[in-house]
Amino acid sequence: MSTADVTSSTNDQKYEIAHLKLVPKRHIGRMIAAAIVLLILAAIVRAFSVGQIEWSYVRDFLFAPAILDGLKSTLIMTVAAMGLGIILGVVIAIMRVSGNPVLSSIAIGYVWIFRGAPALLQLMIWFNLALIFPTMGIPGLFEFRTVDIMTPFVAAMLGLGISQGAYTSEVVRSGLLSVDSGQYEAARAIGMTQFKMLRRIVLPQAMRVMVPPIGNEVIGMVKLTSLASVIQYSEILHNAQIIYFANTRVLELLLVACFWYLVVVTLLSIGQYYIERYFGRGSKSITASM
Amino acid sequence: MTKDIIVKAVDVTKLYGPFTALDKVSLEIAKGEVCCIIGPSGSGKSTFLRCINQLEKMNSGAIWVNDELVGYRREGNNLHEINDADMARQRRRVGMVFQRFNLFPHMTALENVMEGPVQVLKEPVAEVRKRAEDILARVGLSDKISHYPSQLSGGQQQRVAIARAMCMRPDLILFDEPTSALDPELVSEVLDVMKDLAASGMTMIVVTHELGFARNVANTVAFMEAGKMVEIGPASEVLTSPKSPRTAEFIKAVHS
Ligand SMILES: Nc1ncnc2c1ncn2[C@@H]1O[C@H](COP(=O)(O)OP(=O)(O)OP(=O)(O)O)[C@@H](O)[C@H]1O
Ligand SMILES: [Mg+2]
Numbered sequence: 001m002s003t004a005d006v007t008s009s010t011n012d013q014k015y016e017i018a019h020l021k022l023v024p025k026r027h028i029g030r031m032i033a034a035a036i037v038l039l040i041l042a043a044i045v046r047a048f049s050v051g052q053i054e055w056s057y058v059r060d061f062l063f064a065p066a067i068l069d070g071l072k073s074t075l076i077m078t079v080a081a082m083g084l085g086i087i088l089g090v091v092i093a094i095m096r097v098s099g100n101p102v103l104s105s106i107a108i109g110y111v112w113i114f115r116g117a118p119a120l121l122q123l124m125i126w127f128n129l130a131l132i133f134p135t136m137g138i139p140g141l142f143e144f145r146t147v148d149i150m151t152p153f154v155a156a157m158l159g160l161g162i163s164q165g166a167y168t169s170e171v172v173r174s175g176l177l178s179v180d181s182g183q184y185e186a187a188r189a190i191g192m193t194q195f196k197m198l199r200r201i202v203l204p205q206a207m208r209v210m211v212p213p214i215g216n217e218v219i220g221m222v223k224l225t226s227l228a229s230v231i232q233y234s235e236i237l238h239n240a241q242i243i244y245f246a247n248t249r250v251l252e253l254l255l256v257a258c259f260w261y262l263v264v265v266t267l268l269s270i271g272q273y274y275i276e277r278y279f280g281r282g283s284k285s286i287t288a289s290m
Numbered sequence: 291m292t293k294d295i296i297v298k299a300v301d302v303t304k305l306y307g308p309f310t311a312l313d314k315v316s317l318e319i320a321k322g323e324v325c326c327i328i329g330p331s332g333s334g335k336s337t338f339l340r341c342i343n344q345l346e347k348m349n350s351g352a353i354w355v356n357d358e359l360v361g362y363r364r365e366g367n368n369l370h371e372i373n374d375a376d377m378a379r380q381r382r383r384v385g386m387v388f389q390r391f392n393l394f395p396h397m398t399a400l401e402n403v404m405e406g407p408v409q410v411l412k413e414p415v416a417e418v419r420k421r422a423e424d425i426l427a428r429v430g431l432s433d434k435i436s437h438y439p440s441q442l443s444g445g446q447q448q449r450v451a452i453a454r455a456m457c458m459r460p461d462l463i464l465f466d467e468p469t470s471a472l473d474p475e476l477v478s479e480v481l482d483v484m485k486d487l488a489a490s491g492m493t494m495i496v497v498t499h500e501l502g503f504a505r506n507v508a509n510t511v512a513f514m515e516a517g518k519m520v521e522i523g524p525a526s527e528v529l530t531s532p533k534s535p536r537t538a539e540f541i542k543a544v545h546s
Contacts, residue, residue, distance in 0.1 A: 185345055186392035190406035190458060191382030194374050200409055204396050282396045282438035 057252035061243065062259065070239035071260050077156055077225040077235055082218050084161025089168025094198065096169065097176055107169065114166035120227050123159030126150060127231040156228035164221060171213045175206030207279040215272035219265050236260055294321040295357070296462050296493045297342065302351035304337055304517075311337045313517040314351065319462075319510070324494045326504035326525070329514035330540060335497040338514070339464045342495070343384045344377055355384060356461050382410060385455030385463035389471050391447040393439040399426060399450045400435040406458045418457070425453045429483045445476030449483050456487065463487070465496040501544055505529050513537040 049055075061067055096107035114122070130146035137143030179202050187197040229238035240253040297319040304312035312334045319325050327335050340346040342353055344361050353360040360380060362369040372380075393402050403422040407413045426435050429449040439447050448468055455463050465484065469477040481503050488494055488507050498504060504511050504525055511528040513521045513536070521534045532538045 180392075182388060182390055182392035183394065186386075186388065186394070188345060188378070189343060189381060189384075189386035189388075190454065191378045191380075191410045192406075193378045196378075196409060200405070201394055205394075279396075282398075282440060 053251055053255075054249065055252075057247075057249045058255050058259075061240075061249075061253060061256045064243070066239045066243060067236060067256055067260070070234060070236035070257075071264075073233065074222065074225050074235040074237075074260075075264065077153070077160070077228060077233065078218070078222050080153075080157045081160035081164060081225065082221045084157060085164025085168045085217070085221070086214070088162065088165025089170075089172045090203075092165060092169035093172035093176060096173055111166045111169060114163045117163070119160060119163045119224060120230065122163050123156055123227055123231055126159045127152065127155035129155075152228065152231045152233035155231055156225070156233045160221065160224060160228070164217065164224075168214065168217060171210055171217070172206070175208075175210035176202060178209040179205045204279070208276075208283065211272065211276050211279055215268070215275070218272075219268055222264050222268065223261060295319070296321050296323075296355065297495070298354045299338075299342070300352050302338065302341055302353060303349050304334070304341060304346060305349045310517050312341070312348070315514070315517070315519045317512065317519065317522065319493060319495060321461075321493055322491045323509045324488045324496065324507055325510040325512060326508040327495065327497045327512045327514060328499065328501070328504065328540070328544075329520075333514045334517040335514055336466050339386070339466050339495065339497060342464060343381050343386055345386075355380065378410070382406075382458060383461045385458055385460040387448070387451050387455055387463065387465045387468050389467040391439070391444070391451045391471070393447055393451055393454070395439050398436045398438055399431060399442065399453075402439070402450055403453045403457045406454065411458070422453070422457050425456050426450070428486070429453050430479070443476060444472045445479045448472065448480045452480070452483055452487070456492075462493045462495070465494065465498070467497050467499070469498070469500060499544060501529060501541065513540065515540075 092107045092110055095103040096111075098104060127150060129150050133146050135143050136146050136149070183201055183205065184197065187201040192200065225233075225235050226237040228235055229241065232238070236257050240257045244250045244253040295318055297317065299315060299317045301314040301316055302312050303310070303314055315334070315338055317325070317338075327338070329335055337346055341348045342355065342360070347361070352362075358380065359369075361372060361377065363372050363376075364370075393399075394405065397405060400419070400422055403426060404415070404418050407418040407421070408415055423432070423435065426432060429452060431446060431449055431453070434442060434446060434450075437446075439450070442450065448471075452463075452468070468484070469480050472480065477500070481500060484494070484496070484503070485507050496503070496508070508525040510522060511525045512519060513528065513532070513534070515536055521528055521532060521537045523533075528537065529541060532541065
């Protein structure tokens with residue numbers, strides 16, 4: 001009804017519409033889009049079902065011991081590399097904002113190098129370290145052969161963890177910057193040392209800002225561990241490869257690995273929700289209102 | 291120095307680049323005394339308070355709190371800057387209440403008040419909890435102890451902040467415009483708590499624009515302008531018959 005109608009008309013009847021049924025807006029475009037998406041999905045599903053895939057292999061290998069072992073190794077590597085990454089990230093971020101020129105230069109250099117070189121390349125450098133340093137240790141104190149300690153596990157953990165630390169330090173730094181300067185002052189005013197202030201007051205508040213991107217990085221790390229397959233670390237993709245080299249069922253085993261990655265990522269996303277809720281305590285809106 | 295001088299500041303000077311924020315400011319506060327610092331915006335009142343508990347580093351001059359030199363250690367003819375741990379130790383003796391409250395938002399009112407004694411002074415939790423509850427009751431917040439700061443009004447937050455300072459049992463509490471961020475109807479509840487605290491014998495330095503509070507509660511009033519301590523004296527004298535024409539002008543302007 002236009003404004004003109006309202007002002008020009010004297011007919012009272014046209015205001016008596018309160019009893020009429022309200023029909024929601026029809027989203028024709030949305031319906032068409034949804035229909036197209038469904039069609040495409042159906043086509044993909046059909047392609048896979050008539051394609052040369054033996055679904056019985058997928059089913060049989062889903063819970064094969066080698067696959068489950070690989071899954072376990074993937075999870076262990078995720079925890080180890082991400083743990084190292086978070087520890088390094090916190091330390092580097094604190095060094096960066098410390099105001100000490102030596103420490104902050106080290107932090108800047110660290111991020112520059114380990115964020116700059118591809119993770120795959122760093123992994124391979126660690127794994128092949130024995131080529132340039134046959135032995136390692138402190139002269140006179142202890143010494144060992146590099147090949148003995150640079151196992152695929154250690155090399156992958158160092159390669160992934162150290163490069164992750166460079167990314168995570170930037171997340172932590174933005175978290176530290178998000179905390180109001182009044183919080184630092186109040187903590188100092190009750191006599192906290194620098195360290196206690198960070199641990200009790202600043203980091204817990206920074207966590208609220210840090211958890212979503214760190215959750216993102218953990219999920220990224222789950223998938224990044226597949227890089228370790230190139231240095232013979234027996235994570236899930238590596239084990240799937242070993243199986244398909246033997247039975248040539250390449251796509252079936254890749255789908256098996258894909259399935260498990262999706263399961264893990266789904267569980268992690270659910271965990272992230274609860275962690276966010278914990279660190280959001282005391283803040284007014286926990287979920288952004290949109 | 292006599293025994294019951296709590297704060298003694300001598301020729302405190304603070305520069306921000308070429309700008310002189312504090313120009314040879316001196317002050318002496320005895321135990322149990324309440325000193326109000328008044329003065330126009332930008333005159334250096336906050337900067338001076340922040341020098342007392344080392345949130346700012348002064349460029350020259352010296353401050354003693356409880357007869358202990360603040361921020362430096364004398365060795366022969368040199369003054370050496372103290373380290374982080376010693377600085378933290380000195381700050382424990384001085385409470386501070388901020389204009390913008392600065393409560394810890396991830397802790398409840400009770401946790402805010404307990405944080406210092408438990409984490410910094412390492413006192414037993416049960417003992418601190420009892421004391422914190424008593425103090426929160428004293429500032430009229432018994433029913434809010436498990437509220438987070440975001441669930442409290444400005445006046446309630448500021449009273450928690452005062453309780454947080456009190457629970458450390460400091461020798462001195464500094465207040466930097468504790469009521470200027472509050473809605474007018476919330477000002478009196480905070481001033482009442484401060485009045486009560488003053489009556490209990492706490493030594494206080496209060497930067498404020500509340501001349502009524504200064505008149506009723508302060509022993510000493512100091513007027514600062516452009517980084518200088520223009521006038522300091524007994525509250526009744528400075529507020530009713532100031533010696534400096536600048537002080538008189540300022541007081542007249544605030545009242546109008
Ligand atoms: N970090 C800083 N860098 C440069 N100048 C500063 C800094 N902090 C304060 N100043 C200057 O020092 C002067 C004194 O500031 P201060 O905050 O002590 O004033 P104030 O008396 O507390 O004023 P108000 O009543 O507005 O709070 C001001 O002119 C201010 O601009
Ligand atoms: Mg100020």
